Amino acid sequence: MGMxxxxxxxxxxxxxxxxxxxxAEIHGxxxxxxxxxxxxYNSRRETDLAEYLRLSVTNLDKAGxxxxxxxxxxxxxxxxxxxxxxxxxYLYGEYRDLFDKVDFxxxxxxxxxxxxxxxxxxxxxxxxxxxxxxxxxxxxxxxIFDLDNEGGHGGNLALGVSAYLQGFKATDFxxxxxxxxxxxxxxxxxxxxxFKQYLFNNIKIYGNGRYDLTAETFNExxxxxxxxxxxxxxxxxxxxxxYPTFDSTSIYSVFAVDRYREAxxxxxxxxxxxxxxxGGYTAQFFQxxxxxHIYHLGCILRxxxxxxxxxxxxNNQGYNGSTNGIIVDAYYDLxxxxxxxxGIAYDVYQRDSLLQDEIARTYWLGGKYKLNKSMTASLRVExxxxxxxxxxxxxxxxxxxxx
Amino acid sequence: xxxWFLATLLITVTTFSxxxxxxxxxxxxxxxxxxxxxxxxxxxxxxxxxxxxxxWVRGHRVLASKAGSNCSQxxxxxxxxDCHSGGGIDRDxxxxxxxxxxxxxxxRSNFLSLHPVKALDNPQSCNRCHDASYCSECHxxxxxxxxxxxxxxxxxxxxxxxxxALFEHATEARRNLQSCQACHPDGDVCVQCHSAKLGGTNxxxxxxxxxxxxxxxxxxxxxxxxxxxxxxx
Numbered sequence: 001m002g003m004x005x006x007x008x009x010x011x012x013x014x015x016x017x018x019x020x021x022x023x024a025e026i027h028g029x030x031x032x033x034x035x036x037x038x039x040x041y042n043s044r045r046e047t048d049l050a051e052y053l054r055l056s057v058t059n060l061d062k063a064g065x066x067x068x069x070x071x072x073x074x075x076x077x078x079x080x081x082x083x084x085x086x087x088x089x090y091l092y093g094e095y096r097d098l099f100d101k102v103d104f105x106x107x108x109x110x111x112x113x114x115x116x117x118x119x120x121x122x123x124x125x126x127x128x129x130x131x132x133x134x135x136x137x138x139x140x141x142x143x144i145f146d147l148d149n150e151g152g153h154g155g156n157l158a159l160g161v162s163a164y165l166q167g168f169k170a171t172d173f174x175x176x177x178x179x180x181x182x183x184x185x186x187x188x189x190x191x192x193x194x195f196k197q198y199l200f201n202n203i204k205i206y207g208n209g210r211y212d213l214t215a216e217t218f219n220e221x222x223x224x225x226x227x228x229x230x231x232x233x234x235x236x237x238x239x240x241x242x243y244p245t246f247d248s249t250s251i252y253s254v255f256a257v258d259r260y261r262e263a264x265x266x267x268x269x270x271x272x273x274x275x276x277x278x279g280g281y282t283a284q285f286f287q288x289x290x291x292x293h294i295y296h297l298g299c300i301l302r303x304x305x306x307x308x309x310x311x312x313x314x315n316n317q318g319y320n321g322s323t324n325g326i327i328v329d330a331y332y333d334l335x336x337x338x339x340x341x342x343g344i345a346y347d348v349y350q351r352d353s354l355l356q357d358e359i360a361r362t363y364w365l366g367g368k369y370k371l372n373k374s375m376t377a378s379l380r381v382e383x384x385x386x387x388x389x390x391x392x393x394x395x396x397x398x399x400x401x402x403x
Numbered sequence: 404x405x406x407w408f409l410a411t412l413l414i415t416v417t418t419f420s421x422x423x424x425x426x427x428x429x430x431x432x433x434x435x436x437x438x439x440x441x442x443x444x445x446x447x448x449x450x451x452x453x454x455x456x457x458x459w460v461r462g463h464r465v466l467a468s469k470a471g472s473n474c475s476q477x478x479x480x481x482x483x484x485d486c487h488s489g490g491g492i493d494r495d496x497x498x499x500x501x502x503x504x505x506x507x508x509x510x511r512s513n514f515l516s517l518h519p520v521k522a523l524d525n526p527q528s529c530n531r532c533h534d535a536s537y538c539s540e541c542h543x544x545x546x547x548x549x550x551x552x553x554x555x556x557x558x559x560x561x562x563x564x565x566x567x568a569l570f571e572h573a574t575e576a577r578r579n580l581q582s583c584q585a586c587h588p589d590g591d592v593c594v595q596c597h598s599a600k601l602g603g604t605n606x607x608x609x610x611x612x613x614x615x616x617x618x619x620x621x622x623x624x625x626x627x628x629x630x631x632x633x634x635x636x
Contacts, residue, residue, distance in 0.1 A: 031492050037502055040515065041544050048503060052492045054481050071481045073491065075503050085503070089484045110480045110487075114468045117531075119488065136469065144534045145488055151536045164470040172471030186621035194468040208465050214617045216610070220527060222465065231443040234456055244526040244580060248621045250535070251590035251629055255597075256608040258577045260526055268456040270443075278456070284524065286578060292524065310497075320578075321520040327511060329497050341496045345512040349520055360513030366496035380496050386513045396500060 023062075028055035028070075030401045037394035039080055046080035067094045085148055090119070101129050111138045111160065114208050115192030116178030118158040119143040134166040142180060155183035162192075170198040180247070187247035189213040202228050212245040214253070219245050232270035236280075239263050258287035266296075276300040290319035306333040323349040337370040360386045376400045435477035460508065464531075487532045519582070526579050538585035550586065590629070598630040 031052040039046040052073045060066035072088040092107030103126040110119050113136070122140010142158040144151045162176030173195040180188040194208035207223040224238035241261040246253040266280030277299045284292035294316045301309040310329040316322060325347035333339050345362040364382035371377060381395035434442075442453045454466050467474055467483070474483075484490045489504025499506050501514070511517065522529050529538065542550065576583050587593065597606040607615075619627060619636070627636045 029492055033491070035500065035503060037500075039502070046502075050491075050503060052490070054479065054492050056479075069480070071479070071484065071490065071492065073503070089488060089490055090480050110484055112467060112469065112483070114470075117487075119484075144536065146534070146536055147540045151534065151540070162469055166471075168471070174468055174470030176469070185623060185625060189621065192468075194465055194470050196465065196471065206465050208468060214614070214621055216614050216617065224462075224465075231446075234453075236462075240525075242525060242527040246580070246584070247535075248618050249625060250584070251593065251626055252580050252584050253622075254611075254618060254626060255580055255593070255606045256577055257526075257580050260578075262525070288574065288578075290578075316520070316524070318520060318524060320523045323517065323520055325511065327508075331496075339496075343497060347512045347517060349517055351516075351519060358513075358516060360516065362499075362512040364499075368496060378496060382499070384513055386516060388516070394500070398494075 023059060024057045025059050026055070026057050026403065028053065028403060030403070032399045032401075034397045035075075035394075036396075038389075038392050039082075042080070044080050046082065047078045048075045048082075049078060050075040065096045065098070067096075068092070069094065082148075087145065087150075102127055108143065109138075111158075113160050113162045113176040113178060113192060114174055114194040115162070115176040115190040115210060116158070116160055116180065116188065118160075118178075118180070119145075120158050122158075128166055132165055132167060133163050135161070135163050137161045153183065155181060155185075157181040157184075172196040182247055182249040185249050186214075187249045189248075190219065204228075212243075214248045215243075215245045217243050217245070219243055234268040236266040236268070237264070238266075260287075261285040274302050284319065286319050292316065292318040294318075307331070321349065321351045323347060325349075339368045341366045341368075358387045360384065374402045376402075430476055431473055432476045522582065523579050526581055529581065535581070535584055535588065538581070539588040542586045552582070552586075594630050599635070600630060600632060603630075 029052075031054075033050040033052065034047070035050060036045065036047045038044075050073055053071070055068075055070040057068040058064065060068065068091075070088075070091040072086065072091070074084070074086040076084050088108055090108050090110055092105050092109040094106075095104045097103065103124075105124040106122075108119065108121050109124060111117065111124060119142075120138060120140035121143060122138060124136065124138035126134065126136040128134040137160065139159040140157070141154075142152060142156040144156060158178070158180050160176060160178040162174055164174035164176075165172060174193065176192045178188065178190045178192065179186060189212070191211040191213060192209065194206075196204065196206040198204050204226040205224070206226075207221075209221045210219040211217070212219045218241070220240075220242045222238065222240045224236060227235045229235075239261075240263075241259060243259045244257050262282050262284045264280060264282040266278065268276075268278045270276045279297045280294075281296075282294040284294065286292070294314065296312070296314040298310070298312040301311070303309070308331045310327070312327045313325070315324045325345065327343065327345045329341065329343035331339060331341040342365045343363075345360075347360045348357055349360070350357050362382055362384045364380060366378065366380040368376060368378040376399075378398045378400075379395070380398075381393065384392040384394075386392070442455065446453050454462070456462075466472065479493075481490055482493050485493045485498075485505055486507040489501075489506065491500065491503075491505040494500070494505050497508075499508075499510065501510065506514070509521070518529075583593070584590070593606070594603075595601075597603045599605075615636070624633065
C-alpha cells in the first residue's frame, strides 16, 4: 500500500475510532472545499474537491487525561488527471498528567524545539512539575512533505531532547538537541537555545540560536530587545545572522557559503481603537560587501465599527533584486452573520539589473456567511495579472461544519 | 578586587532576575477569543509585553519555541500547520491558497515570479517550512533553461549553463547555495569541476581541516567519494 493509501486509511480510521469511544467528547471541524486554479505545470485549469477534517476525541478516560487529535485532508481532482490525493498532518493519542508529572503523545505530530522542528511518526514524552526544569524528548520517523505527496523513506528519522525552565513568569529558557537521519546516516546534529526575559515592567530581551555540531558554526543567531514605555507603544531592535548549513548527506554540505546578517528596527503604535500603526527598517548585510534595505509601513484602520481596513507597504532594495509592493485588505460586517471583504496586492519587482521591472497585481473578493452556530459558508475569488498572464483566476468555496 | 566586584554583580543580577521571574504563568485559554488590542490592559501592568503585535509573523519563532510557550492553550497544532505545511482549516478570507495548500502572507501576489528574490534575502527562510526536496521537485518539472538564473544567462542554447569565467557563479553559489540545490539536488554539475579526482577547484570552507572528520563520521563515504578516491580523504 502506498503512502497515499495509508494516509487515507488513517484518516478514515479516526472516524471509525470516534463512535467506539462512548464516553468521549468528539469535536472538530469538517471543511468541504471546492478549489479551482491554474495548474502551473501543464497550464490547464484544475478543479479539486477537498475535504479537510480536524478532530479531537477527549475524555477517553474517567479523569479526562486521554485524548486523540487528528487533522488531514483528502482531495480529488475533477478534471486535470491528478486524481485522488491525501495528506495527514497529525493523528496522535495523548495522555496528560500521569502522576501529575508526565505527558505522552503517540502518533503523527508536529514537534517544535529551538534546535529543530519536524513532523514525526513517533512519540513525545514530557516530564514536568519536578522542579524548575522540565524535560521533553521525541523521536520517530521524520515525515517530509513534497509538493503533492510525502517524500520521505524508511531511513528518515528525527530525535530531539530539550530541557526548559518551568513555572517562571518573566523568564523562559530552553536548551535542546536535535538529530536527523537521512537513509540511516546522520544528516543533522543541532544544538539550540532560546531565552526570554522581562525587565522593569517595560523591557523584554530575547534571543535564540542554533549551533550546527557538524559544521561547528552557528546556523542561526538572533538577539532582540523590545521596549514598551506605554501599553500601546512598542519599539523593537533585533540582530539576526544565519550561516546556511546542509544535511551532511548532501554534497552541498562540504561547500563554502557566506554568512548573512541583518539588523532590524521596528515600532508598533496603537493610537486608539480606530488606528494602529507599525513601521520598520531592516538593514541586510551580505558577505563580500553586498547590502540591502527593507522598509515597511503598515496600518489597521477601523473608522466605523463594521469596517476594518489593513494597509501594508514594503520596499526591499536588495543586493540581488528589488521588490516594492502594497497590500490593502478591507472587511465589512454587513450583518452579524454576513461579512464581505476584498483586497488588492500590487507588486513591482526586479529580479536583477539585467531584467526590466515586472508588475504583478492580485485582486480578490470574498464573503462569509454564518448559517447557524455550527455552519459557515464562504467564497473567495482572486485574479492575478502578471507579465505572463493577463488573467489568472483562482477561487474556493468552503463549507465548514463545526461539531 | 575586580573578582569581588564581578561576583557581587553576578549575585545581584541573579537575585534580581529570580525575583522578577518567580511567578506562575497563568492560563490564557479563557482569553482565546479576546481582541488582541485588549491584551494590553492586563499585560502592561504585569510587565509582560503583548506578543501578538504587528511583527508577530516574524517574531513568533522565538515565542513558539518550547520554553514557556503557552501557544497550545489557544491554538491547535493545525494553526501552526496551516502556514508551515500548507493546511487550510483555519484559513480566513485574506488567506491565499496555492493549489491545495494554503500559504502565509509572505507568499504575496505572483509568488512564483517573486520567490527567487525572497529566497535570496535570508537563505534560511524557505527551509523553515520546506524541505530541500520541495524546491527541487518543483524545479525539476520545468524544462531546462526555462528558469532565469542570473549566472546562467550567458551560455548554452537554452541558457542552461553558467559562465565560470565571469566568476559570477561562485559569488552566487556561496551566497545562496540552496538555489543551486533547487535544480541540481545531487550536485552533479558542481563536481564536474570541483572534484579532486579531476584535480578540480577546492570548494571547501576555510576551516575545513578542523571539521572534515565530522562529515566523515556522520555520512560515511557517501559524500566524500563523490569527489575523492577511497582512502584519499
